[in-house]
Amino acid sequence: MSNKITDIDMRIMKLLSKNARLTYKELAEILGTTRQRISRRTDKLERNGVILKYTVIPNYDVLGYVHVILGITVKPSVDLDEVLNVLKEDENIKIIQRSLGSHSLVLHIVGPKDMKELEKIISEVSKKIPGIDKLDITFVTETVKFEVL
């Protein structure tokens, strides 16, 4: 098998993106193939990093958390690789994405609802990033739609 994404891979990905708890048996039935083939293709998708993770999308508010997105623009001279290694270790930062355009870094923080505590966390995170040009802070209040593929 090559590293190419096949038609069956794409269909498996779309089904799992809608429900990551579908069993190989259920996937095989829906796609009219064998459990063995699904297992083989899925293993490959995991190994090749096409599937980064199977996860749950929670309602943070009900769990007692606040979901904050930091859109960060750094000066062009900053070595992001070094910064990322430090940020990865920070347990308050759940998602780290490198990016181009308005922001060079997108960080997601899942923190306490207490604004004083949250301010402290955001301040500590931003101190770890040298050469910040712009910092956009966005508080997610409601997830209206969440699809992946």
Next chain:
Amino acid sequence: MSNKITDIDMRIMKLLSKNARLTYKELAEILGTTRQRISRRTDKLERNGVILKYTVIPNYDVLGYVHVILGITVKPSVDLDEVLNVLKEDENIKIIQRSLGSHSLVLHIVGPKDMKELEKIISEVSKKIPGIDKLDITFVTETVKFEVL
């Protein structure tokens, strides 16, 4: 059972956030409880909307897509509910989040790598939103870390 999030709920959520494909049997073994209790709590978390979705986090690049985040600020007079109903129907928009702070709306688009086509999609999306004050366009180039809880 009340709507309160119990300690076992939180532990189930954390385990599922790390691997949404864990079976009830596996969850029960890790948490030292019964399959029946896991099933009952999980059903409840789904019904109450604490679990919005079980999904897969893909490497969009390998699948041939570009992942774009639009951070949108609208004028205070805009009725967002009306706008959201229109945006929800747009298949190019995968994630829609209401927010406070730098942006009043965060949209995720998963689109083609062809920049001409992508420009058309972004332009069509922004036309559906009246009273845009600011539009930040961020292209995700790499997901360095992805955790949920």
